[in-house]
Amino acid sequence: MTTSVIVPPDTNVDDEEDVAVPGPNAQALVARDTHVMVPMGRVYPLAIARGEGCRVWDVDGHSYLDMNAGIAVLAAGHCHPRLVQVVQDQVTRFTHMAGTDFYNEPMVRLAEKLVSTMPDSSHWQVFFCNSGTEAIEASIKLARHATGRQNVIAFYGAFHGRSYGSLSLTASKPYQRQGFFPMLPGSFHTHYPNCHHCPINLHYPECGIACLDAIERTLFHTVCPPGEVAAIVVEPIQGEGGYVVPPDGALRKLRQICDRHGILLILDEVQSGVGRTGNMWAFEHEGIVPDIVASAKGLGGGLPLGAMIAREQWTQSWKPGSHGNTYGGNGLTCAVAHEVLCLVEEELMANAASVGNHLLAALHAMQQRTPHISAVRGRGLMVGAELCDPLTGQPDRHLANMVMEEAFRQKLLVLTCGASTIRFCPPLTITKAEVDEGLAIFESAIRACV
Ligand SMILES: Cc1ncc(COP(=O)(O)O)c(C=O)c1O
Known part of the structure; x- marks a missing residue:
């Protein structure tokens, strides 16, 4: 039995590939799976039964090395004993009591912990929600409300989510928007500083990160007056866009642009945050202070949790009822997230x-030793290897898909991102020996595909 991967998720499976379902129990599950709506499509037919650390076992007992971590979510790995203990303890006390309407200690404790990770920790507040998308949505709303301005600038290649506000900023794959126009009015895009595929064909550092000058020189002088811009939203490392690490100084330059025009700088740390890059937050590598940070993924350690962390000078703008939700501040997820941060x-x-x-x-x-790898980039455990056609040097999307699927056959879990990048975003518990094991499979998968 094979599964046909039909429509792409936030990865690159855009051509129909047949991947053998690896065992009878998985085959039975795949056959039953007719009522789950999967607009994103399946990447490959992994049917998880259990996980431990960086290992996953499928329903037929096959073991896999997980260098994907549920798309950069499981910061502490699968079933970390300390998280299991916190879940067991908390679930017997209470799980939920609408954090926007009532008080609960795990939520207050998590907010204290989160602000303690921010520069000048006394001047921040946290809004809790359930996903990265919601954290971005809250950030857009707060920036508009606090500045009284409407427009928001984001970057080509960005991924910020798929609800209407966040989708209007997302710009990594055309199918994400296809059939969903019109987007939120007031959303603008500009070049992300991507030195491997420089949008203006210059070289760093001589360029002085000139691609970012387009904000003031072009956007502000043509279609988007700076006095009407509420925020610039940026991923400190572009995730779905291809694990693109901007050059040193790029975030500082954005901070300066924002300061010159009274614009809020929103850092989307949904994928890069919570220790993944070797600092708690990726923006720390540049020594800047953002106005708003959006967090999710790793924060909940596998439970659904998002957080918007904002400087207090902006949060005062919201009045009771300005924003809210039912599950934000859920006692169980907050207790787990606190342990994750510890x-x-x-x-x-x-x-x-x-x-x-x-x-x-x-x-x-x-x-x-591999001409099919054109670039390697990343920080901490957010690392990508871009695959290319060695004759042209151009990204080879088809090869990246084939390598991802071959890696799965050889019992390594990885995903693609961008045009042709294999991303490595394992649990932050991974050892050097496990990395070596994973890379041996990765190299063998490339050899099998070229
Ligand atoms: C940088 C970034 N922002 C936002 C999101 C959306 O997060 P979620 O899928 O939790 O809504 C993602 C998801 O991949 C992301 O990588």
């Missing part, structure tokens, strides 16, 4: 930095 501070952040360096170095070495 683990990240105690050990996972340092592990992400050191094992991440090991991963980057090993991929750079592989690049030397």
